[in-house]
Amino acid sequence: MTTTRDETGRPDRPTVTELRLSAFRTHRGTAIALGPLTLVTGPSGSGKSSVLEAFEALARLGSGAALGSVFRDPAGCVPERAGADAQGRRGFRVGCTVDGPAGPVRLDLAVQAEPELRIVGERLTSRGQTLLSTALRDPGRSTVQAAWHTAGTVPVTRAPLPDDRLGTALLPLRVAGKTEGQRQVLAAAEQVVLALRSVFPCDPQPQHMREPVAPLRGADGGRLRRGCDNLAEVLLRTRTECAIRHGRLVAAARVGCQGPVTGLTTEELADGTLRAVLARGAHLHGTPVGRLGEGELRYLALALVLLTGPGVLAVDPVAEVPGAMQTLTVLADGLDRALDPRQARELLTLAAEMCARGHLRLLAAVGDAAGAREAGATVVDLRP
Known part of the structure; x- marks a missing residue:
């Protein structure tokens, strides 16, 4: 399945098409x-991880997270050698563009890191028109003054918003949608929020993937967590839900894991926990994945992420929006970390295949992008 477009030529599913680090860590402009x-x-220290960090921060803010929980070290996000103003204030700026049925919508955010963490400015624009703007008017209050487009008898609505939340994410709760202008604001805000909430940051942790896992019950059961430590639980689910994709995962394991691999399964231990096992041909007993090397474990986890989807990965679902209208974006820092060239090539091939189908989008930091353009990837080189 590829990304489809409506009669206006716009993507039918909200998608982040540009990320801006106007002033963030090592990045300026x-x-x-x-x-x-x-x-x-790019080389070490060029800011690869910062790109993914900024995207994840916007995603969490779009999901309604408080500013303090998103930026644990806000002073570290301020560009080096950035001086303070007369009031001793220093900060950083990030933003993104989301394309979709409402057209390209820009979100730009200015955050004060010192002397206290707060949002001091936010702007939501579409086709050159400002739909939302906020500004810090009174430093003694924990609010910003917001103004959003109305286009009714009153052209602009003004109201205070909290200075520790993304105003765009609050608009659906504040805007009535009675005028054409209000409906325009709502469409743009909902498009941005939908794209940002459909993000899965992936960071496989082999040291936590070696132990058997106790399956969870309820809504979170069988959903792959960020560190992929519950890989066995998710394998149990995917084997029964999609034999085709599970077969593709086994084929990937055959390429990226040592020795003959004929299957990828799970077994329940006496205490009720699960462990993942590589089947080895005619051998009576397979190899528990806990015995694999770090590279093999990361490779398996990343392949599983690429072959699953929003219903399996632990993302914040938008229940009122059909899955067909959402695009999952995976963030992977160090996609080729600990992988040998053969594993890295196979993972890139798999990523290109799934992204071309429109199954997901992938933004990843890599140490070596050899062959990436030939596979259809957009390569961003941060070398100075």
Whole structure:
């Protein structure tokens, strides 16, 4: 399945198409165009991880998270050598563009890191028109003054919003949608929020993937967590739900894992926990994945992420929006970390295949982008 477009030529599913790090850590004036498969490369210290960090921060704010829970070290996000103003204030700026049925919508955010963490400015624009703007008017209050487009008898509505939340994410609760202007604001805000909430940051942790896992019950059962420590639980689910994709995962394991691999299964231990096992041909007993090396474990986890979807990965679902109208974006820092060239090539091939189908989008930082453009990837080189 590929991304479809409506009669106006716009993508029918909200998608983040540009990430801006106007002033964030080592970045100043950085704008990164995002394709279905985007790889960020460059030497150590060039800011690869910062790109993914900024995207994840926007995603969490779009999901309604408080500013303090998103930026644990806000002073570290301020560009080096950035001086303070007369009031001793220092900060950083990030933003993104989301394309979709409402057209390209820009979100730009200014955050004060010192002397206290707060949002001091936010702007939501579409087709050159400002739909929402906020500004810090009274430093003694924990609010910003917001103004959003109304286009009714009153052209602009003004009201205070909390200075520790993304105003765009609050608009659906504040805007009535009675006028054409209000409906325009709502469509733009909902498009941005939908795209940002459909993000899965992936960071496989082999040291936590070696132990058997106790299956969870309820809504979170069988959903892959960020560190992929519950890989066995998710394998149990995917084997029964989609034999085709599970077969593709086994084929990937056959390429990226040592020795003959004929299957990938799970077994329940005496205490009720599960462990994942590589089947080895005619051997009576397979190899528990806990015995694999770090590279093999990361490879298996990343392949599983690429072959699953929003219903399996632990993302914040938008229940009122059909899955067909959502695009999942996976963030992977160090996609090729601990992988040998053969594993890295196979993972890139798999990523290109799934992204081309419109199954997901991938933004990843890599140490080596060799062959990426040939695979159809957008490569962002941060070398100075």
